[in-house]
Amino acid sequence: MRDTFVKTLIDIAKEDKNVHLITGDLGFGVLKPFWEQLPDQFTNAGIAEQNMTSFAAGMALEGKTVFTYSIGNFPTLRAIEQIRNDCAYHNANVKIVCVGGGFVYGSLGMSHHATEDLSIMRALPDVTVLAPGDLVEAEHATRAIYEHEGTCYLRLGRGGEKRIHDETEDFQIGKAIQIKEGEKVAVFSTGAIFDEAVEASEMLKKGGINPALYTFPTVKPIDSETIRECAKEFDLIVTVEEHNVIGGFGSAVSEVMAELVGTKARVLKIGLNDKYSSIVGSQKYLRDVYGMSCTKIVEKVKGVLSEQNINLS
Known part of the structure; x- marks a missing residue:
């Protein structure tokens, strides 16, 4: 990058x-x-x-x-x-x-x-x-x-990130980008951890869960319209960020969700759970330790779906 x-x-x-x-x-x-x-x-x-x-x-x-x-x-x-x-x-x-x-x-x-x-x-x-x-x-x-x-x-990020888009048409500040359509679950990602969200989405699909996937290159102003639409359409919205879950991207999404009236999706915030890392290691290693790797994202999504008894068929 x-x-x-x-x-x-x-x-x-x-x-x-x-x-x-x-x-x-x-x-x-x-x-x-x-x-x-x-x-x-x-x-x-x-x-x-x-x-x-x-x-x-x-x-x-x-x-x-x-x-x-x-x-x-x-x-x-x-x-x-x-x-x-x-x-x-x-x-x-x-x-x-x-x-x-x-x-x-x-x-x-x-x-x-x-x-x-x-x-x-x-x-x-x-x-x-x-x-x-x-x-x-x-x-x-x-x-x-x-x-x-x-x-x-x-x-x-730093360097070595993957090129995930072929091209992005009509890039605008304040607008999310839909990567793929899905059912029941929508995964929102911001920043370079997008590669983990993509891999997690593919792993979930192989397991019978087909989540929609969005990237949010803008955290502020947040794309409230996309959030509102997804809150009505999906049962679960998963936010993924390489950042504290307090006050960051997941909080921005939750602020929009909190003001909605009527039936809406549940939010699962994935990020650093309000702590400092006392461990040193590679970025990939720390993502996994703190629950942000693709495998940990999949585990958390499956856990919430099981807990909520959400029917994916």
Whole structure:
């Protein structure tokens, strides 16, 4: 995803000289093509993410469209006051990019695990929050936040993610994308954990359960219309996120569901169950330990269906 982001941003910046990229002293292997081709549109702010964010806000208020780039929690949680006061409050055209959402940097410990960023960023007024699920969505999301006026947050994976879409037509901020139709169960996913949701969907189908599958590249504004439609059509909605289940994507879906009147689906939220990881390991390993792998998703869905006595025939 990060390579896709950089390639897309280079194309954008070549056409718009007001685009500027600021890094917090990292990503040089990935960002090298940008600074080599566009040296006057690139700044290394050093390991000083608060300063980077305020600097970006100042440039944006002078007419620039500024992208800040760092890993995990550093461009978000470390600089949250500057994002709130300097960027969001002024509706500044700052695009905050996190590479390494969730457990991407799992072996570096909880300081590098980005598992509260979606909830914190979506709580800030006027901040648009995107978490693309694959390379195609990452490209469209990069272009979308560039075109969108105001402060945005883009949460990326790291590298090696699968290309799941052949192409995505009519990508829009605030719109979910239906991947496949199904019955009784609908699986909603946001971010790079989409690959686990796809595999879980295929495993469920082999077991006689045919879930519908949706990806939500936008967490805020959430696609309320799709949620409402699915709540009426399906018995169970499963939300999958590589993030704390408190305040994130599952909570955003649940907020819409809570205001519905009449018969509606049950919600099963799959994510990190309100804890910090005290374990280090690969992203794949930690997903499984904390119940977000494809096999664990299948187990949880089957458990709820059995508990609810939902007839799938």
